[in-house]
Amino acid sequence: MTTETPLQGKIALVAGATRGAGRAIAVQLGAAGATVYATGRTTRERVSEVGRTTETIEETAELVTAAGGRGIAVPTDHLDPAAVRALVARIDEEQGGLDILVNDVWGGEHLVLALWDAKMWDTDLDHGLRMLELGVRSHIITSSCALPLMVRRPGGLVVEVTDGTAETNRRYRENFYYDLTKNAPIRMAFALGEDLKSTGCTAVCVTPGFLRSEQMLDTFGVREDNWRDAIAEQPHFAIAESPVYLGRAVAALAADPDRARWNGRSLSSGQLAKEYGFTDADGSRPDALAYFEDVVFGGKEASADDYR
Structure with a gap:
């Protein structure tokens, strides 16, 4: 193991690694030397309810391997306990242990668009409950099945991925079901x-x-x-970050021998970038949560560039 590959020999499961943050986390763990099981519902043969065909778990696994780790794609519906148990049994058989579990399962953006700003009683109940299934129940099932493997040896890391921290989510998050879904991983x-x-x-x-x-x-x-062309339509997009940023955050956490100091806490990519010294793919260090707190909600006169 070298400083460039601090996770050499470590075994990771990234649940929900098809695209976005999950894919980037898987790739950055691979870049640090880990073997990464990349799971999700969209494969080259099958598309999930998200309806996107442009990203697959096989591609994620290939990106992990190209980054220097070993990527293993396993199609898995994390709402199916039997499927998750089979996944964990495979990891146990092939690797004998699990060091890093990332609960990034989501896939509810299409539901968010339908529910945005709707009152609880005006929200389609099936849509709302499906959001909770995708973003909460799937995480519970995965932890319940995978943690018995992880706790066999000390030093494991569980990472819940959500939208917001305990501090920023004191504000109402747009919709009753979205608020519950994105606060649950924090708790x-x-x-x-x-x-x-x-x-x-x-x-x-x-x-x-x-x-x-x-x-x-x-x-x-x-x-x-x-991407900056979108700022004309949405000025706050100027503070946007690439998925690589959160991927580097999780890789830094996993490589930190003193990570237990963060136990039980909710942390942002911008906060962890300051702590560990990494940057986004473009070399900047955006702190979107601070920007929204100070400028968007707090009325401070400042630009997004001041928070990059």
Whole structure:
């Protein structure tokens, strides 16, 4: 193991690694030397309810390997306990342990668009409950099945991925079901942190700022190489960050021998960038949550560039 590959020999499961933050986390863990099981529902043969064919778990696994790790794609519906148990059994058989679990399953953007700003009683109940299934129940199932493998040896890391921190999510998050869905992982990391203390493992929750995911870029009709063109339509997009930023955040956490100091906490990409010294893919260090707190909600006279 070298300083360039601090996760050499480590085994990671990134649940929800098809695209966006999950894919970037998987790739950055691979770049640090880890073997990464990349799971999700969209493969080259099958498309999930998200409806995107441009990203697959096989491609994610190939990117992990190209980055220097070993990527293994396993199609998995994380709402199916039997499927998740089979996944964990495979990891146990092939690797004998699990060091890093990333709960990034989501895939509910299409539901968010339908529910945005709708009152609870005006929200389609099936849509709302589906959002909770995708963003909460899937995480619970995955942790329940995978943690018995992780706690066999000390030093494991569980990462819950959400939108916002405990501090920023004191504000209402647009819709009753979205608010519950995105606050639950914060509390899950806290609760798991309490349960894991005696095992020598750590649980945290992480969030990006304004994420330039593949879907977000498509929403604005731009690509990663010309994403700034979308600022004309949405000025706050100027603070947007690429998925690489959160990927580097999780890789830094996983490589930190003193990561237990974060146990049970919710952390942002911008906060962790300051702590560990990494940057986004373009060399900047955006702090979107601070920008929104100070400028958007706080009325401070400043530009996004002041927070990059």
